[in-house]
Amino acid sequence: MNRPAMRRKSKRRRWLEPQSSISPRLYLALTLSSFALLLAVWSLLTYGGIVDKLFLPSPSKIVESGITLFTEFDFIQDILATVYRVLVGFVLAFLAGSALGVLIGTYKALEAFFEPMISFVRYMPVSAFIPLFILWIGVGDVEKISVIFFGSLFSIVLMTAVEVGGVRRELLEASYTLGSSPLGVLRSVILPASLPGMMEIARLVLGWAWTYIIVAELVAASTGIGHVIIESQRMLRTSNIIYGILTIGVLGLITDLILKRAIRGMFPWNYGR
Amino acid sequence: MQPKLEIRNVSKRFPGVKKKPDVLALDTVDLHIATNEFITVLGPSGCGKSTLLRIIAGLEEQSTGSVYLDGEEIDGPSADRGMVFQAYSLFPWLNVAENIEFGLKNKRIGARERKEIAAQYIDLVGLRGFENHYAKQLSGGMQQRVAIARALANDPEVLLLDEPFGALDNQTRTLMQEQLLEIWEKTNKTIVFITHDVEESIYLASRVLVMTSRPGKIKADIPIELEHPRSYQIKVDPRFLQYKERLTELIREESLKAIQE
Numbered sequence: 001m002n003r004p005a006m007r008r009k010s011k012r013r014r015w016l017e018p019q020s021s022i023s024p025r026l027y028l029a030l031t032l033s034s035f036a037l038l039l040a041v042w043s044l045l046t047y048g049g050i051v052d053k054l055f056l057p058s059p060s061k062i063v064e065s066g067i068t069l070f071t072e073f074d075f076i077q078d079i080l081a082t083v084y085r086v087l088v089g090f091v092l093a094f095l096a097g098s099a100l101g102v103l104i105g106t107y108k109a110l111e112a113f114f115e116p117m118i119s120f121v122r123y124m125p126v127s128a129f130i131p132l133f134i135l136w137i138g139v140g141d142v143e144k145i146s147v148i149f150f151g152s153l154f155s156i157v158l159m160t161a162v163e164v165g166g167v168r169r170e171l172l173e174a175s176y177t178l179g180s181s182p183l184g185v186l187r188s189v190i191l192p193a194s195l196p197g198m199m200e201i202a203r204l205v206l207g208w209a210w211t212y213i214i215v216a217e218l219v220a221a222s223t224g225i226g227h228v229i230i231e232s233q234r235m236l237r238t239s240n241i242i243y244g245i246l247t248i249g250v251l252g253l254i255t256d257l258i259l260k261r262a263i264r265g266m267f268p269w270n271y272g273r
Numbered sequence: 274m275q276p277k278l279e280i281r282n283v284s285k286r287f288p289g290v291k292k293k294p295d296v297l298a299l300d301t302v303d304l305h306i307a308t309n310e311f312i313t314v315l316g317p318s319g320c321g322k323s324t325l326l327r328i329i330a331g332l333e334e335q336s337t338g339s340v341y342l343d344g345e346e347i348d349g350p351s352a353d354r355g356m357v358f359q360a361y362s363l364f365p366w367l368n369v370a371e372n373i374e375f376g377l378k379n380k381r382i383g384a385r386e387r388k389e390i391a392a393q394y395i396d397l398v399g400l401r402g403f404e405n406h407y408a409k410q411l412s413g414g415m416q417q418r419v420a421i422a423r424a425l426a427n428d429p430e431v432l433l434l435d436e437p438f439g440a441l442d443n444q445t446r447t448l449m450q451e452q453l454l455e456i457w458e459k460t461n462k463t464i465v466f467i468t469h470d471v472e473e474s475i476y477l478a479s480r481v482l483v484m485t486s487r488p489g490k491i492k493a494d495i496p497i498e499l500e501h502p503r504s505y506q507i508k509v510d511p512r513f514l515q516y517k518e519r520l521t522e523l524i525r526e527e528s529l530k531a532i533q534e
């Protein structure tokens with residue numbers, strides 16, 4: 001990018017310039033130092049004996065309990081159960097939600113019918129529905145998946161509709177003057193134009209889905225990370241609780257990174273120069 | 274003879290914004306355009322040129338009147354009236370070649386023939402080597418050339434261009450003018466071309482229309498009687514300069530009015 005020569009001189013001040021980039025090495029260093037800082041504060045509090053072990057175990061204690069969880073309590077099964085529920089619920093919600101969202105964003109009549117109702121339903125917290133779901137469907141995987149599904153669905157619909165509604169009008173018009181039918185415009189303009197945005201929505205909502213699943217598993221579950229967390233609380237195993245929480249964080253981070261990479265790879269026309 | 278395009282009694286009123294009065298953009302425009310005419314439209318900024326073109330394209334609905342193509346009233350956009358927009362309108366997810374093939378695909382032309390036609394128009398607008406570039410990777414002028422190639426490749430009977438060369442540098446602009454003129458001389462396309470450049474309007478046109486400041490009306494309708502094929506040298510021909518003087522004067526009056534308003 002062309003920057004005025006005058007600015008280039010004051011290289012050290014680049015980070016003060018709004019939205020200008022910093023070197024990848026500095027970026028990585030800053031990222032790592034934030035984690036290092038967290039670890040340092042944590043170590044100080046625990047090894048320094050400032051807080052009670054029962055409330056906050058030391059980092060090494062967490063690692064130990066992680067190992068026991070895997071070796072003695074088959075933690076991998078719980079992780080798989082949780083991942084399975086999140087992915088099935090989320091993928092179903094994404095398929096249904098983006099299809100409905102595209103239609104609502106495209107056709108005003110459908111918008112009038114669905115949009116106000118969905119906006120209303122969206123503000124009802126899905127966690128409050130868990131007792132109802134248990135009453136209706138029981139406590140099995142289907143109930144957990146339903147929580148994820150309904151927790152994600154409405155946000156996906158509304159955000160997709162906004163994304164689709166924002167497709168530039170000139171693109172639709174150009175396409176009509178090139179002989180597209182209304183359906184052709186939907187297929188070959190509206191869809192490709194809003195796909196990157198839809199994938200970004202998926203990324204965002206998947207992040208929320210990880211939080212719903214734990215709520216669902218805290219209530220009436222016999223497997224899953226949430227189940228392990230609630231059981232550990234009962235037995236006052238604080239380090240297991242923290243290990244469970246960290247596991248979710250790591251899982252969330254991994255899925256997010258995978259999606260982020262995939263999106264960049266899928267839409268080269270939308271990123272970079 | 275039946276005109277190719279007939280614009281009969283067309284007005285356009287835009288609803289006012291925030292309780293301001295309505296904006297009358299076009300006021301009872303009447304126009305006959307014959308097959309193979311090259312019409313250029315001059316007028317001050319905001320006088321309704323784009324609005325008129327969009328109504329002909331079927332993208333905007335007129336408030337009164339009708340537009341006829343070959344005697345049939347138009348109702349919405351279609352591939353028989355190609356359009357090059359004032360601003361960028363390339364499909365960002367398609368590369369240059371795919372953009373140009375977009376309309377051909379709609380016409381169900383086979384992949385091989387599409388490729389050939391696209392290559393031909395890529396050459397025409399001087400973008401060979403950029404077939405696989407996305408819009409993002411092109412300069413503004415290059416994007417506009419792709420938009421022109423895309424409209425031309427679709428071979429519409431009527432070609433509507435809204436200040437298509439506005440973003441180009443002088444050299445490229447002159448070359449593009451020559452190419453467009455050549456295409457028009459070879460085919461029997463009917464062209465309506467909006468510009469604010471007086472020289473361009475004369476050089477290209479068989480007829481120049483001058484519009485008044487808002488509400489837009491046709492103020493003058495001036496046939497350009499310069500022979501074809503025209504080369505750029507004609508721009509120093511005394512007759513050319515006479516046209517230029519006259520049109521400059523007409524535009525000046527209207528621009529003054531528009532500003533004093």
Ligand SMILES: Nc1ncnc2c1ncn2[C@@H]1O[C@H](COP(=O)(O)OP(=O)(O)OP(=O)(O)O)[C@@H](O)[C@H]1O
Nearest residue numbers: 287288296298317318319320321322323324325487
């Ligand atoms: N969608 C719209 N809603 C309201 N008013 C509009 C709309 N489009 C155009 N107008 C008004 O109509 C008038 C004519 O606009 P138009 O775009 O046709 O001008 P123009 O002659 O093409 O100008 P320029 O040379 O600057 O492109 C303007 O005064 C503008 O305010």
Ligand SMILES: [Mg+2]
Nearest residue numbers: 322323359435
């Ligand atoms: Mg305009």
